[in-house]
Amino acid sequence: MTAQHAAWWKSAVVYQIYPRSFADSNGDGFGDLGGIIERLGYLEALGVDVIWLSPIYPSPQADNGYDVSDYRDIDPLFGTLAEFDVLLAQIHACGMKLVMDLVVNHTSDEHPWFVESRSSRHNPKRDWYIWRDAREAAEPNNWGSFFSGSAWTRDATTGQYYLHLFDRKQPDLNWENPDVRKAMQDIMVWWLDRGVDGFRMDVVNFISKTSGLPDAPTLPGHRYVIAVDEFVDGPHVHEYLAEMSREVFGNRDGEFITVGEMPGVTTDQARLYTDPARGELDMVFQFEHMSVDQGPANKFECLGLDLVVLKKALGRWQAALAETGWNSLYWENHDQPRVVSRFGDDSPAYWAASATALATILHGMRGTPFVYQGEELGMTNYPFQGVQDHQDLEAVNYYASVLDLRGDASVALAGLAAMGRDNARTPMQWSPGRNAGFTTGDPWMPVNPNHTWLNAQSQLAAPDSVFTHYQALIRLRHELPILVHGDVTPLMEEDPQIWAYTRATPDGAILVIANCGREPRTVEVGAGWTGASLLLGNLAGTPSALTSTLLRLAGWDARIYAAN
Numbered sequence: 339m340t341a342q343h344a345a346w347w348k349s350a351v352v353y354q355i356y357p358r359s360f361a362d363s364n365g366d367g368f369g370d371l372g373g374i375i376e377r378l379g380y381l382e383a384l385g386v387d388v389i390w391l392s393p394i395y396p397s398p399q400a401d402n403g404y405d406v407s408d409y410r411d412i413d414p415l416f417g418t419l420a421e422f423d424v425l426l427a428q429i430h431a432c433g434m435k436l437v438m439d440l441v442v443n444h445t446s447d448e449h450p451w452f453v454e455s456r457s458s459r460h461n462p463k464r465d466w467y468i469w470r471d472a473r474e475a476a477e478p479n480n481w482g483s484f485f486s487g488s489a490w491t492r493d494a495t496t497g498q499y500y501l502h503l504f505d506r507k508q509p510d511l512n513w514e515n516p517d518v519r520k521a522m523q524d525i526m527v528w529w530l531d532r533g534v535d536g537f538r539m540d541v542v543n544f545i546s547k548t549s550g551l552p553d554a555p556t557l558p559g560h561r562y563v564i565a566v567d568e569f570v571d572g573p574h575v576h577e578y579l580a581e582m583s584r585e586v587f588g589n590r591d592g593e594f595i596t597v598g599e600m601p602g603v604t605t606d607q608a609r610l611y612t613d614p615a616r617g618e619l620d621m622v623f624q625f626e627h628m629s630v631d632q633g634p635a636n637k638f639e640c641l642g643l644d645l646v647v648l649k650k651a652l653g654r655w656q657a658a659l660a661e662t663g664w665n666s667l668y669w670e671n672h673d674q675p676r677v678v679s680r681f682g683d684d685s686p687a688y689w690a691a692s693a694t695a696l697a698t699i700l701h702g703m704r705g706t707p708f709v710y711q712g713e714e715l716g717m718t719n720y721p722f723q724g725v726q727d728h729q730d731l732e733a734v735n736y737y738a739s740v741l742d743l744r745g746d747a748s749v750a751l752a753g754l755a756a757m758g759r760d761n762a763r764t765p766m767q768w769s770p771g772r773n774a775g776f777t778t779g780d781p782w783m784p785v786n787p788n789h790t791w792l793n794a795q796s797q798l799a800a801p802d803s804v805f806t807h808y809q810a811l812i813r814l815r816h817e818l819p820i821l822v823h824g825d826v827t828p829l830m831e832e833d834p835q836i837w838a839y840t841r842a843t844p845d846g847a848i849l850v851i852a853n854c855g856r857e858p859r860t861v862e863v864g865a866g867w868t869g870a871s872l873l874l875g876n877l878a879g880t881p882s883a884l885t886s887t888l889l890r891l892a893g894w895d896a897r898i899y900a901a902n
């Protein structure tokens with residue numbers, strides 16, 4: 339966080355592990371810390387610098403750990419604090435760093451703070467959460483939950499309602515209370531003292547709500563509204579994050595990384611959050627490129643991809659944080675469908691090429707790339723057959739709400755299959771064998787049937803696999819400062835099939851170009867690129883230099899050239 343250490347994470351690549359789906363060492367069907375320890379060699383081989391773990395704290399698991407009931411321990415599902423210490427030591431011994439997921443906007447309703455808070459209107463913890471009286475015998479306002487229904491639940495003990503932007507088992511903390519902020523800072527210090535290297539902060543731009551909690555403008559046909567304007571980048575959020583950074587990292591030496599997950603964040607806000615001079619966060623996860631193919635009020639409404647819109651969304655973020663601030667770069671995480679199925683082409687002929695082309699485009703940009711487990715293998719969406727295949731509460735609640743409103747069930751199921759979070763949560767595909775080598779027991783989520791041919795074991799043995807392409811991209815980022823720092827200039831912005839841009843420093847220039855479609859394309863590149871040498875291509879047999887200004891690209895052909 340301090341100025342002299344500001345740069346290390348700019349050339350780093352982060353790998354996200356969703357522990358319950360990564361590797362199971364004890365046969366209970368859930369991934370665990372022991373499983374991660376066994377697979378550290380795999381991550382070393384991939385070459386990543388930082389590992390981010392989705393939450394492993396004790397939790398009722400209503401939202402798979404994003405509902406924390408104790409911030410200072412490990413859920414027995416995953417292991418013990420002693421095992422955590424072993425994992426951390428081994429990660430450090432491999433030269434990697436560990437980032438914890440910090441869920442601070444809300445806790446579990448089973449956290450002792452909330453148990454106390456709900457016990458009486460006069461309990462000292464009452465004000466740690468957001469309680470309001472009923473309005474005309476109904477919810478205090480019209481805010482909806484991200485997981486369907488109202489964002490308020492009435493608690494019988496006191497008759498008041500508490501706010502939960504997510505599930506009713508995830509009550510929102512009241513960040514206006516300085517004791518809440520101090521408690522969270524203490525938790526962060528506790529983990530840093532244990533040796534962790536930073537935090538990914540869940541929905542951290544939601545922690546400050548508009549004072550008075552006003553109604554959101556109503557939407558026809560909707561009783562509740564996701565009131566983004568009343569909690570996204572709210573009035574005190576910058577003050578709270580600056581205070582957190584000062585109190586937690588202020589006097590601490592070391593190399594840390596902080597990234598705030600920020601649905602709905604704008605480029606102007608992101609520049610403020612990540613301006614090193616303001617001392618808030620190192621980078622944010624923005625969502626603009628994740629919403630280009632979703633309906634504005636309903637993420638399960640699938641619009642299909644317009645590549646120009648996607649290119650411009652990411653291009654805008656590249657430009658906006660060029661001078662001040664820093665981008666994170668990601669295609670996937672535990673909340674998103676698999677990118678090869680979403681923006682690529684997962685048919686047999688183009689699966690590998692489109693997975694590697696999309697990787698090339700993302701890793702060529704300026705920012706810190708994040709790889710989500712299995713993305714480096716080109717893992718695909720799951721062939722969901724019906725609602726019974728979905729485990730995620732967001733999916734289950736959404737389906738129920740559509741049925742409630744007499745909506746079209748088959749459209750809802752198609753939306754869930756395409757956009758559902760469970761796509762990312764099927765077990766990691768290690769081998770062609772039973773349960774893809776994930777567990778010796780019964781996996782908590784079904785394994786994708788394509789693990790027989792799509793798995794780590796076969797890709798590690800193949801010279802031209804999706805895995806080896808990710809390996810090469812990560813190596814390039816470490817070796818070429820121009821990939822880290824070079825200015826980005828988009829090319830052919832209106833082309834619906836070609837994605838291209840240059841990176842440049844006073845010392846050199848790089849061309850990143852991909853054909854994002856099946857049809858071959860011949861593209862005219864500037865005369866300056868004649869003689870450029872190929873740094874990386876994703877198809878076998880790509881010539882090692884550009885010999886003319888006409889570049890012929892096969893379907894899903896992607897290349898990185900260095901100018902001579």
Ligand code: TEU
Nearest residue numbers: 401404441484504540541601637673732
């Ligand atoms: O997600 C925040 C978020 O707003 C979405 O991306 C979320 O996945 C949801 O689908 C919105 O429709 C974070 C976590 O990453 C997610 O796993 C949690 O469920 C959520 O916060 C609550 O903690």
